[in-house]
Amino acid sequence: MQQVHKPPEFKGAAPILVMERLCKSYQLGTVELKALRDIDLTIGAGEYVAIMGPSGSGKSTLLNMIGCLDRPTRGTYQLAGEDVSRLDDDALSAIRGLQIGFIFQSYNLIAQLNVIENIEVPMFYQGVGERASEQRANELARMVGLGDRTKHRPFELSGGEQQRVAIARALANNPVITLADEPTGNLDTESGREILNILDDLHTQRKTLIIVTHDHDIAKRAQRTIHLLDGQIERCDYNERQ
Amino acid sequence: MRWFGIKKTLKLGLKSLWMHRLRSTLTTLGIVFGVCSVIAMLAIGEGASREAQAAIARLGSTNLIVETVKPAKEQVDQSQQEGAISYGLTYDDAECIRNTMPEVEVIVPVREISQEARYLNRQTAIKIIGTVPWYTETSPLRVLRGRFLSSYDLQYQLAVCVLDYEVAEKLFAFDDPLGKDIRVFGNYYRVVGLASQAGKAEPTDTASGHTPSGGTDSRGVIGNIYIPLTTAKCRFTETTASFSGGSQSIEKVELQKIIVKTESTEQVLAIRDVLNALLARLHEKKNDYHIIVPLELLREAARTRRIFSIVLGSIAAISLLVGGIGIMNIMLATVSERTREIGIRRALGAKKRDIIVQFLSETLMLTLLGGILGIILGSIIPSLVNYFGKMPTVITGISLVLAFGISGAVGIIFGLYPAYRAANMDPIESLRHE
Numbered sequence: 066m067q068q069v070h071k072p073p074e075f076k077g078a079a080p081i082l083v084m085e086r087l088c089k090s091y092q093l094g095t096v097e098l099k100a101l102r103d104i105d106l107t108i109g110a111g112e113y114v115a116i117m118g119p120s121g122s123g124k125s126t127l128l129n130m131i132g133c134l135d136r137p138t139r140g141t142y143q144l145a146g147e148d149v150s151r152l153d154d155d156a157l158s159a160i161r162g163l164q165i166g167f168i169f170q171s172y173n174l175i176a177q178l179n180v181i182e183n184i185e186v187p188m189f190y191q192g193v194g195e196r197a198s199e200q201r202a203n204e205l206a207r208m209v210g211l212g213d214r215t216k217h218r219p220f221e222l223s224g225g226e227q228q229r230v231a232i233a234r235a236l237a238n239n240p241v242i243t244l245a246d247e248p249t250g251n252l253d254t255e256s257g258r259e260i261l262n263i264l265d266d267l268h269t270q271r272k273t274l275i276i277v278t279h280d281h282d283i284a285k286r287a288q289r290t291i292h293l294l295d296g297q298i299e300r301c302d303y304n305e306r307q
Numbered sequence: 308m309r310w311f312g313i314k315k316t317l318k319l320g321l322k323s324l325w326m327h328r329l330r331s332t333l334t335t336l337g338i339v340f341g342v343c344s345v346i347a348m349l350a351i352g353e354g355a356s357r358e359a360q361a362a363i364a365r366l367g368s369t370n371l372i373v374e375t376v377k378p379a380k381e382q383v384d385q386s387q388q389e390g391a392i393s394y395g396l397t398y399d400d401a402e403c404i405r406n407t408m409p410e411v412e413v414i415v416p417v418r419e420i421s422q423e424a425r426y427l428n429r430q431t432a433i434k435i436i437g438t439v440p441w442y443t444e445t446s447p448l449r450v451l452r453g454r455f456l457s458s459y460d461l462q463y464q465l466a467v468c469v470l471d472y473e474v475a476e477k478l479f480a481f482d483d484p485l486g487k488d489i490r491v492f493g494n495y496y497r498v499v500g501l502a503s504q505a506g507k508a509e510p511t512d513t514a515s516g517h518t519p520s521g522g523t524d525s526r527g528v529i530g531n532i533y534i535p536l537t538t539a540k541c542r543f544t545e546t547t548a549s550f551s552g553g554s555q556s557i558e559k560v561e562l563q564k565i566i567v568k569t570e571s572t573e574q575v576l577a578i579r580d581v582l583n584a585l586l587a588r589l590h591e592k593k594n595d596y597h598i599i600v601p602l603e604l605l606r607e608a609a610r611t612r613r614i615f616s617i618v619l620g621s622i623a624a625i626s627l628l629v630g631g632i633g634i635m636n637i638m639l640a641t642v643s644e645r646t647r648e649i650g651i652r653r654a655l656g657a658k659k660r661d662i663i664v665q666f667l668s669e670t671l672m673l674t675l676l677g678g679i680l681g682i683i684l685g686s687i688i689p690s691l692v693n694y695f696g697k698m699p700t701v702i703t704g705i706s707l708v709l710a711f712g713i714s715g716a717v718g719i720i721f722g723l724y725p726a727y728r729a730a731n732m733d734p735i736e737s738l739r740h741e
Contacts, residue, residue: 134654134734155658162656173651173738177322189315190656234655 081241081273082108082131087140087150089126089296100126102296104140108242111271113264115284118293124277125246127293131275132165132244133157145241162190166235168245172227174219180206180230181215187237205233209263225256232263236272243267245276249283261286320669327641334637335677337630338717342681342710343688345623346702349709350689352619354700356612363608365504366601368572370445371579373400373565373586377558378595394595395560403589404567410578413444417564418539424532425490426478432528433474435491437539445566446504453485453500456535460499464537468496471530472503489532494542496534575602627713630677631721638670638725649729650737659730666729670722671715678714682707 089101100123108114118124129135130142133149136157142150149160166187167173174183184202193201206215209229219227228248235243245264249257265286268274276287284290285304292299324331366372375395401416418437423430440456442448448455451472460467468489475484475498488495546559569578579600586596642649649662657665686707689700 129735132654134738155660158653158656158658158661161654167654169738173647173654175648175651177326178319186652187655189312190652190658190661192312195315238656 079110080107081110081112081145082106083141083143084130085141087130087137087142089123089130089135090138100296101130101137104296104298106291106298108273108275110241110273111268112289113268113274113287114276115287115290116275116277116293117279117281117284117290118299119279122293123296124293126296128244128246128275128277131242132167133160158190162187163238164241166238166240166243168228168231168235168243168248170247170250172219172224172231172251174227174230174234176219179216179218180211180222183219183230184234184237187234191238193238201237202233205236206230208236209233223256224252225259228252228256228260229263232260232267236267242273242275245274247277247279249278249280316664316668317672319665320672323641323645323669324672330637331673334634335673335680337633338627338674338677338714339681339684341623341627341630341717342678342714343685344626345619345710345713346682346685346706347688347692348619348623349616349706350685350700350702351692351698352612352615353703353706354689354693354698356608356615357701358699359608359611360605363601363604365447366599366604367445367447367568368602368605369569369575370601371567371569371575371582372599372601373567373582374597374599375560375563376595376597378593392556393559394593396562396565396596398561400586400589401562401565404565404582404585407585408578408581410569410574410581411567412570413441413566413568415439415442415445415564415566415568416536416562417442417566418536418543418561419563420539420543421528422491424474424478426487429478429480431474431477433471433491434528434531435539435543436531436533437536437543438533439536442533442566445568448502448504451501451503453498455500455502456533461535461537464535464541466494466496466538466542467499467534469500469502469533470498471532472501473530474532475501477529491532492543496532502533572602575600627717631674631717634670634673634717635721635725638666638722639728641669642666642725642729645729646732646737646740649732650734650740653732653734654738662730663723663726666726667719667722670726671718674714674718674722675711678711681714682710685710 084104084106087101087104087106088099091098091100104127116124116127126135130137133144133152134157136152137150140150141148144160144164147160149157152160161167175186178186181199181202184205185198188198188201203212203215206212209232211226211229211233214222214226219230222230228251232248235245248260248264252260261283264274264276274287276283278284288304290302290304292302373396378394396416398416401414404411405414415438418435420435420437422433422435424433436442438456439461440458443450443455450469453469455469456467459465468491470478470484470489478484478489479487484498484501486498488497490496545561546557548555548557550556567578567582569575579598583598586598590596652662652665686702689702692698693700
């Protein structure tokens with residue numbers, strides 16, 4: 066079904082993420098495993114995109130690629146106008162810290178830190194000052210509805226609350242893109258909906274959001290759903306927002 | 308890194324260590340004992356060596372001391388028929404040294420007699436030192452009150468004496484000793500001065516036993532009284548009789564010691580050789596004298612001390628090494644246990660350097676904490692040894708700095724590898740780690 070390479074047309078705001086013919090392959094013994102094959106993807110500023118696909122389709126690899134945790138084998142990846150596909154480890158760390166916000170399925174809070182301190186972690190690595198960092202962390206905690214639980218440690222919080230802390234943490238440095246990997250996967254429906262509502266709010270604040278899920282209902286909240294299959298983009302759906 | 312960064316890193320490190328209190332404590336113990344043993348051993352070693360050196364230094368580093376020794380049995384037998392065994396240094400020896408060795412600055416002949424001194428109804432065992440006025444030039448004797456013996460005393464064989472402070476205290480509880488007469492062996496001696504043996508170390512002469520008296524011996528001698536040599540010569544016999552195993556032996560000894568002082572320490576060894584040659588001629592093959600060279604003893608002590616330090620240093624180094632390996636072991640376990648945290652931090656923007664700093668500072672905190680505890684414990688132990696073991700100990704500032712520095716170095720050396728491992732983990736892999 067793939068003909069001559071031709072980037073799909075992109076309608077919308079100024080592109081913030083541009084991937085061209087991006088490939089990622091892993092060497093497993095003598096076999097070369099192609100996790101991503103010729104990905105062409107453009108995401109505009111303020112867009113809300115869902116990525117779907119069966120397991121093994123390359124979702125995680127694509128997410129790691131977008132999150133600058135991994136480098137492509139071939140092709141280019143431009144994030145906010147900068148080609149990040151050939152940067153060294155330190156530069157990638159800086160980009161992760163400044164431009165990307167991560168939200169994980171299992172929250173991934175740091176156990177020995179309290180709510181505020183967890184939110185402060187990304188700012189700490191960017192050298193944000195003590196006062197500014199604390200103020201911002203408190204602000205974010207209030208925003209996700211945890212203004213009164215700032216001194217609690219992760220094990221004292223429910224799953225939904227932990228995920229809200231994780232969202233606050235992801236937003237700490239005002240990233241260009243926020244990545245959410247199955248953010249509701251470990252949550253009950255009620256807490257899951259709360260989290261999704263927060264994400265919707267972020268979208269209305271013109272944040273660029275990318276969410277990985279295999280739940281069609283969740284994907285429908287996004288403006289566009291990208292379906293991955295065998296390391297390739299199978300199709301793109303534009304959703305009508307309810 | 309800025310101050311806030313350091314503060315935050317330390318705070319985080321403390322939190323992580325606090326999460327595993329027991330583990331941190333046990334890990335630290337290795338360093339605590341290592342540092343503690345360094346300090347305690349150095350303190351004990353330093354104390355012992357200082358005491359030895361002080362004792363030797365009291366003999367004077369420019370001095371040579373020729374002592375009378377009782378010759379071996381078979382050599383004695385030849386002169387047995389005379390009834391009395393005559394051996395040891397003589398007035399002629401002293402005279403001969405003075406006449407033939409111009410390099411020698413001062414010669415002090417010394418006679419020592421053990422006796423009892425009395426004043427009114429008080430009495431004490433003492434040692435009489437019959438000597439010359441220039442005795443003070445060769446020994447660190449300090450005249451506290453009155454005067455030392457004079458050449459006038461010597462010339463006219465006057466019955467005067469100078470008391471050691473301890474003796475005066477024992478004999479004269481409340482009276483002023485100066486001008487009073489004490490009785491020794493039926494004769495009276497007027498006290499003209501009080502002296503003290505400067506730098507006298509407490510209880511006994513551990514180092515050599517060569518010190519000019521000092522301390523209490525088995526007979527309870529508490530100090531010396533000094534009288535003119537001439538007076539001693541005419542009032543006390545040179546022969547002593549002793550009974551052992553049913554047979555009587557009579558010995559005749561003129562002088563117990565001749566102290567020779569040289570101008571400088573460089574001459575000491577050369578003069579020792581000359582002196583040895585001279586005395587060998589005078590005494591033929593009697594072998595009844597012995598030359599002590601305090602300078603050599605000092606050098607010997609310094610050598611001993613160096614060996615001592617090396618041995619102690621090695622023991623301490625080994626214990627610190629063991630502690631360090633323990634720390635490395637625990638840190639490696641900690642790193643693998645916290646793989647996920649490392650992954651999270653890397654995803655949130657931590658550079659490899661940040662991860663290294665985090666784990667290294669944790670290790671450093673552990674070891675420095677251990678260092679501080681070790682210093683405290685290591686400072687207490689020597690004073691316990693001092694109190695219960697009656698051994699002098701000296702804690703030097705250098706040993707504290709050294710111990711603290713070493714514990715820091717152990718932290719860095721044994722913390723680097725685990726920190727490096729943590730930093731080089733693949734972020735994706737570590738995020739997936741359960």
